[in-house]
Amino acid sequence: MNIPxxxxxxxxxxxxxxxxxxxxxxxxxxxxxxxxxxxxLLIQFLPDKLTTETYVSYVIWFAVGxxxxxxxxxxxxxxxASLNLFTDIVGFIYGLLIAWTLATAKFNxxxxxxxxxxxxxxxxxxxxxxxxxxxxxxxxxIILQGYLLxxxxxxxxxxxxxxxxxxxSAATYISKFLGAIPPIVYIPYGIxxxxxxxxxxxxxxxxxxxxxxxxxxxxxxxxVEKKTIDSAKVLNVGKFTMMFSVILPAxxxxxxxxxxxxxxxxxxxxxSAEMIGAQSGLGYYIKNYSDFGDYTRTIVGLIVVGIVxxxxxxxxxSIQKYLLRWKQ
Amino acid sequence: MSKIxxxxxxxxxxxxxxxxxxxxxxxxxIEEGEFVSVIGSSGCGKSTLLSxxxxxxxxxxxxxxxxxxxxxxxxxxxxxxxxxxxxxxxxTARKNVAFGIKQVNHSASRSERYKIADEFLDKVGLEQFKNxxxxxxSGGMQQRVAIARALAMDTDILLMDEPFGAIDAxxxxxxxxxxxxxxxxxxxxxxxVFVTHDIDESILLSDKIVMMTANPGRVYRELKVPFERPRxxxxxxxxxxxxxxxxxxxxxxxxxxxxxIGGEEVVL
Ligand SMILES: Nc1ncnc2c1ncn2[C@@H]1O[C@H](COP(=O)(O)OP(=O)(O)OP(=O)(O)O)[C@@H](O)[C@H]1O
Ligand SMILES: [Mg+2]
Numbered sequence: 001m002n003i004p005x006x007x008x009x010x011x012x013x014x015x016x017x018x019x020x021x022x023x024x025x026x027x028x029x030x031x032x033x034x035x036x037x038x039x040x041l042l043i044q045f046l047p048d049k050l051t052t053e054t055y056v057s058y059v060i061w062f063a064v065g066x067x068x069x070x071x072x073x074x075x076x077x078x079x080x081a082s083l084n085l086f087t088d089i090v091g092f093i094y095g096l097l098i099a100w101t102l103a104t105a106k107f108n109x110x111x112x113x114x115x116x117x118x119x120x121x122x123x124x125x126x127x128x129x130x131x132x133x134x135x136x137x138x139x140x141x142i143i144l145q146g147y148l149l150x151x152x153x154x155x156x157x158x159x160x161x162x163x164x165x166x167x168x169s170a171a172t173y174i175s176k177f178l179g180a181i182p183p184i185v186y187i188p189y190g191i192x193x194x195x196x197x198x199x200x201x202x203x204x205x206x207x208x209x210x211x212x213x214x215x216x217x218x219x220x221x222x223x224v225e226k227k228t229i230d231s232a233k234v235l236n237v238g239k240f241t242m243m244f245s246v247i248l249p250a251x252x253x254x255x256x257x258x259x260x261x262x263x264x265x266x267x268x269x270x271x272s273a274e275m276i277g278a279q280s281g282l283g284y285y286i287k288n289y290s291d292f293g294d295y296t297r298t299i300v301g302l303i304v305v306g307i308v309x310x311x312x313x314x315x316x317x318s319i320q321k322y323l324l325r326w327k328q
Numbered sequence: 329m330s331k332i333x334x335x336x337x338x339x340x341x342x343x344x345x346x347x348x349x350x351x352x353x354x355x356x357x358i359e360e361g362e363f364v365s366v367i368g369s370s371g372c373g374k375s376t377l378l379s380x381x382x383x384x385x386x387x388x389x390x391x392x393x394x395x396x397x398x399x400x401x402x403x404x405x406x407x408x409x410x411x412x413x414x415x416x417x418x419x420t421a422r423k424n425v426a427f428g429i430k431q432v433n434h435s436a437s438r439s440e441r442y443k444i445a446d447e448f449l450d451k452v453g454l455e456q457f458k459n460x461x462x463x464x465x466s467g468g469m470q471q472r473v474a475i476a477r478a479l480a481m482d483t484d485i486l487l488m489d490e491p492f493g494a495i496d497a498x499x500x501x502x503x504x505x506x507x508x509x510x511x512x513x514x515x516x517x518x519x520x521v522f523v524t525h526d527i528d529e530s531i532l533l534s535d536k537i538v539m540m541t542a543n544p545g546r547v548y549r550e551l552k553v554p555f556e557r558p559r560x561x562x563x564x565x566x567x568x569x570x571x572x573x574x575x576x577x578x579x580x581x582x583x584x585x586x587x588x589i590g591g592e593e594v595v596l
Contacts, residue, residue, distance in 0.1 A: 227412065227414055230384050232416075233383075234384060234402050234410075235427070235428055235431045235481075236402050236403065237431055249418040250416075326418045327417070327463065328464070
C-alpha cells in the first residue's frame with residue numbers, strides 16, 4: 001500500500017499537537033497543590049487525640065470546596081505566572097491546615113485552649129457569620145471614611161504646598177515631625193474632644209493616613225521633572241490644568257507610595273483603636289473574646305481581619321495598576 | 329517692523345557662584361512668514377536662544393520683541409518642539425496632541441480635537457500608534473508626536489529645536505517635505521525658527537540661515553538662501569549653485585573653528 005507522504009506528515013503533526021495538548025494539560029492540572037489537598041484530606045481520617053469535638057467534617061468540606069474552586073479557576077487563568085501564584089497561595093493554605101490539623105486534633109501537641117483545631121474555627125465562623133458581617137461592615141466603614149477623608153484633604157494640600165517653593169520646604173520638615181508621632185498617642189485626645197468612639201477611630205485613621213500621603217504628594221510634586229513642567233508651560237496651560245492635569249499625574253507614583261503607607265498603618269491602627277473602647281468592629285470582636293478566653297473566636301477574628309486586609313489591598317493595587325498603566 | 333526682533337541678548341548661567349555666558353550680545357530679526365534656520369556647533373547657545381523665545385527662560389540682558397512687544401513668559405502665539413522630546417508620559421499619542429490643541433482652541437469639542445489630532449498623527453506617519461503611551465514608542469516616534477502636536481496647534485510662530493535630529497533618514501525626508509508643504513500652503517505663512525546641525529536641511533528649508541559661534545555664543549553670519557521656491561530636493565542638490573552655496577557655508581563653518589584654534593595658538 002502506498003501512503004502519500006503528506007498524509008504521514010499530517011499524522012505526525014497531529015500526534016505532535018496531541019502531545020503538546022497533553023503536556024499543556026499536565027502542566028495545568030498536575031501540580032503539587034493537588035497532592036497537598038490529598039494529604040490534607042487523608043489525615044482527617046486519622047484518629048483524633050484531642051478529646052473534645054474537632055469538627056473534622058468542616059475541614060473536609062472547606063478543603064473540598066477550595067479544591068473544586070482551584071480546579072475550575074485553573075482552567076481560566078491564562079498566564080503561567082498568575083496560575084503559579086494562585087496555586088502557590090492555595091498550596092500554602094493547605095500546608096498550613098495540614099500542620100494545624102496534625103498539631104492540634106491529631107497529636108494534641110499544643111495547648112488546646114489557646115490553639116483550637118481548624119474544624120472548630122470553621123464551625124465557629126459559620127455559627128457567628130452574621131455577627132462577623134456586622135463587625136466587618138463597621139470596621140471597613142471606619143477605614144474608608146478616615147482614609148478617603150485623608151486623601152481628599154492631603155492630596156490637594158500636598159499639591160499646593162509642594163508647588164509653592166517656599167512653603168514646600170518648610171512643610172516637608174513639619175510633616176516629617178508630625179508624621180513621626182505614632183497616631184495611637186492621639187487616641188486619648190480624640191476621646192476627650194470627639195463625641196463618639198466611632199469618630200475617634202475615624203480621626204485616628206485620618207491622621208495615620210494624612211501625613212504619609214501629604215509627604216508623598218509633596219515629594220512627588222517637588223520631583224516633577226523640569227522638562228515636564230516646561231512642556232506644559234510652553235503649551236500655556238492655566239493654573240488649574242497645570243495642577244490637576246500635569247503636576248498631579250506626574251507625581252502620582254509618589255502619591256501612591258504615601259497612600260500605601262497610610263493603608264498599612266490604618267489596618268494596624270484600626271484594630272488597636274477598636275480594642276480600646278469600641279462596641280463593634282473586628283478589633284472589638286478580637287479583643288472582647290480574647291478577654292473572655294474564647295480563643296476560637298479570637299482566631300476567627302484574626303483570620304477575618306487578614307482576609308479583609310488582603311481584599312482591600314487587592315482592590316487598592318488594582319486601582320494603582322490601572323492609574324499607572326502608562327508606566328511600562 | 330519685524331515679526332521677531334532679538335536685541336542685544338545676553339544670557340548668563342550661574343551655577344555655584346560661577347557665571348557662564350551662554351549668549352553674548354546676540355541681535356538679529358525675523359520677518360513675518362520667514363523661515364529661519366539657526367546653525368552652529370554644539371554648545372553655542374542655540375537651545376538657550378530658543379528657551380528665551382519660548383518664554384521659559386529670561387535673559388540677563390537685552391530683550392526679544394514679538395510684534396513689537398517685549399516677551400514676558402510663554403504665549404499661545406508660539407508652538408514649540410523641544411530638542412529632547414517632551415510628551416506627557418501618562419497621555420497616549422493622541423491625547424498628547426489633543427491636549428495641545430485644547431490649550432489654543434478652547435471652543436473645539438473633544439471629538440473635534442481628536443479628529444485634528446488623528447489627522448496630524450497620520451501626517452507624521454503614526455496612524456497605527458495613536459493609542460500608545462510614550463513609553464511604548466521609540467525616541468524618533470515620540471519626537472514625531474511632539475512635531476504633530478506643534479503643527480496641530482496652528483500657531484503664528486513655530487520654534488523647533490533640532491526636531492528631526494533623532495529621526496531616521498527616510499522619515500526625516502518625509503517630515504522635511506511635510507513641514508515645507510504646511511508652511512508654503514498656509515496663509516498667512518507661519519514664522520519659523522528652526523535649529524539644526526544639518527547644513528543641507530537648513531538650505532533646503534530656510535529663507536535665511538543664522539550661523540552662530542561658541543564661547544561665548546554669538547551670531548557669526550546671517551545668510552539669505554538664494555534659491556527659488558518651491559524647491560525640489562533632488563534637482564536642487566545637483567545644481568552648481570547649490571554646491572557652491574553649500575561649500576561657502578561649510579568653509580564659513582570651519583573658518584569659525586579655524587579662527588578659534590588660530591586665536592588660541594597666538595595666546596599660547
Ligand atoms: N541650565 C544650564 N545651566 C548651566 N549651563 C547651561 C545650562 N543650559 C545650557 N548651559 C550651557 O550653555 C551653553 C549653551 O548650551 P545650549 O544648550 O544652548 O547649546 P546648544 O547650542 O543648543 O547645543 P546642542 O547643539 O548640543 O544642543 C553650553 O555650554 C551649556 O553647557
Ligand atoms: Mg541644543
